[in-house]
Amino acid sequence: MTELEQQIKTYFGVLRPEELQNIGALFKPSMLKKGDFLLQEGRRCDKMSFIQSGLLRIYALADGKEITQWISTPGYFVTDLAGFMLESPSRWTVQALTDAEVFTISRDNYKTLTELVPRWNELEKLFLVKCFTIMEDRIFSHLSKTAEERYQFFFDHHREFFNQVPLQYIASMLGMTAETFSRVRKKQLP
């Protein structure tokens, strides 16, 4: 079992060995150098990538500023879901924050998953529902929490980010400036 297969297994739960192998074969490995772009806002988005190692930042421009929407870490998929699934232009730019190793599946190959893995539709559905739910929670946190509370919550649940990612990007994805982030952080440290 390759590493990718292991990861996919972790991700989608129980899969038979031959299913895993079939899925794994549809992904192509590639290396990204720090700063490389995996996706660019406005361009086509024909692929989805599984992150084996490295960190990728998802962002878009608003009023000339880069707004970080999320930072993707190993073990997760990254794409513009709407672009990939609906063949619309990508709304996000995805750039490597570090050197990274990804496994990429094309839209065409993705479409064959249903044939290879009978319960793919079910797995995909659970995946989408999970994605949606995470977004619901994030919105709710913006409706009900202060910057400080959002910081605290994120810190409690994603402490691993803090050593690896430039803090300014975390600030942006939590909806505050780097300065506010720094002050909130200082208050919370001791």
Next chain:
Amino acid sequence: MTELEQQIKTYFGVLRPEELQNIGALFKPSMLKKGDFLLQEGRRCDKMSFIQSGLLRIYALADGKEITQWISTPGYFVTDLAGFMLESPSRWTVQALTDAEVFTISRDNYKTLTELVPRWNELEKLFLVKCFTIMEDRIFSHLSKTAEERYQFFFDHHREFFNQVPLQYIASMLGMTAETFSRVRKKQLP
């Protein structure tokens, strides 16, 4: 073709008449009085409802305050997606803001849709991707826009809400207080 069938057709695009009829038969009509609850936070969520008429508010408590997550209008579905799809407790309370008429499908009936409508999986997927995308946009608006800009955007795209819905709920779902909403609104009116 019943009204529900018409609506479902609008919603999911081209469907054959017999498919439509099959789908329609799975939904049960019911009437809600203003103030009635369709769903309650923490309880089971075994159903999804299509809104024929009326307005429903989706909210949850945070620090004792009701945070309005969304207001659902005729032509759309309402449920706690995670609760319905994953059989987890509902995270939202759904209450009728006006008398309302809904068509409700149970989880069990929902599961039979795949048999009745061959391309249901495809339609469901598009539905979920759309939901996800809307959420992405909403988050981005919180990361990149001021309260005033969020108001303006919402006003431009959902003017119909403003005559029908208590403004305090719109304020909450845009992530501001009723007072701020009122001031922003005044500034924008002339």
Next chain:
DNA sequence: GTGATTTCTTGATATTTGTCAAGAGCGGGG
């Protein structure tokens, strides 16, 4: 190592938004 970049922190200040309190408007029930 050392200098050059980039990132992070800090301070001063401005702006935005929230809170509290009061009053105005409005609609429904008797």
Next chain:
DNA sequence: CCCCGCTCTTGACAAATATCAAGAAATCAC
């Protein structure tokens, strides 16, 4: 028709957050 409850607005003020500018700290290339 009038009162009551609910919603919306307004004002005064407080708190949170942003902005701008500068310096400190960390990181990177050589």
